[in-house]
Amino acid sequence: MLEKLEEYHIPQTIAEAVRLLRRRSGGETVAITGAIDLHWWRLQSARRFVDTSRLGLDRIRLDRSGLHLGAATLLADIVTSKVAARFAGGLLVQGALGLASPPRRHTTSLAALLINAVPVVDILPALMALDAKVRVKGARQRTIPLTELFAGKGRTVLDRELLLEVVVPKPRGRIGVALERHALTPSDDPMLTAVATVQLSRGKIARATIALGGGLSVPVRCPKAEAELVGKAPDLGIFACAAHGVAESIHPISDTRCSAEHRRDVCKVIVRRALARAAGREEPR
């Protein structure tokens, strides 16, 4: 494995890590967090690893702008974080628990999930529904909304840039959140996961967000359905209608777990349920 690897760097500063990542000569350089996804082609062809685990990028903190999750934060640390548990109804903790195996949660970083664009860990649609952005550094520093980060299956728009942190803006006012995951067993990858947030004002929907993960090539937001909900009363019929719209708009995959067609049917149910729960209108099961 990794037969082409010639150098393993453990930089102590962000500047040094960025300098290493931007070096063009001597073959491909990739950032890792120390653990690896052995099957990943990007790592198999790497000549140089830059281990980002000692850059202090593993902190979780809350400030006025929102929740900051360092790129090297491990999913296990999100699960036990009191700050994360209190933020947005604990949605991110629930998302991190979507990767069921504790030793894998102790080896998987947020950066890796984002860079691999893996939609099957529920934390990605959860972050997307909460309008998260990523801060990255290459020749210069820039901030990219999560909705613009993924360039296709397993690809992002980053170009030899270091992922520094994920910033989740503090929701303005009261927000209802819900995550609905449909899987064969609690520890299996979900066939589909729907995350919804709803903010109500004077009995009407002031803002809603819907994000999907699981059996899609990348996690997605559903802006059309979100816009159509604004100003409507939060009733179950409206949510069922929105869920139909979402199911029509997505491009699910077919795999060993189920067909794309089945995923579309699942979508209609779990988006409706997520919206209803986020709006505090739990439907009878």
Place this chain on the structure above:
Amino acid sequence: MSPPVIELHLTVNGESRTFLTQINRSLFDVLRAEGYVDVKNGCLNGDCGSCAVLLNGRPVLGCLVMAPHCEGGEVVTAAGLGRPGDLHPLQEAFLDTGAVQCGFCTPGMLIVAKHLIDTNPDPSEEEIAAALAGNLCRCTGYVKIIDGVKEAARRMRASKARSKARGRRRS
């Protein structure tokens, strides 16, 4: 050019060790090559949990962690939890409850269970099952493993209560 060789300094089961390893090796590769055969290879894919060890107190999958990443780290394998005649309560309880059949999954189970009990001394059956979700066993059907973890946690709580009471009597 083949991947270069480095010196790797680790504390394994309380003992300071220096290993020579190529930089493309995993922690699992290094430990197995050095005779820590209680670290098992069930898949080398991160799927089965049988290569789990504690790295700086965290349960990690040896097969997915790069060896150079562990430089200066403290590793505990299942054999480091106790020794014959002085077994860890988890090892003892696994024997007493019949949680071991072929034994292949046992080291990984013990490591993950050790981390669970250290962070949650009185886990429910559901919590034990959730903690062991990444560890596969082809023999036991899991029931006796869960019993074993529960029993070990009970014994450890009882022993802690006893030593606390002794401490109070002495003072």
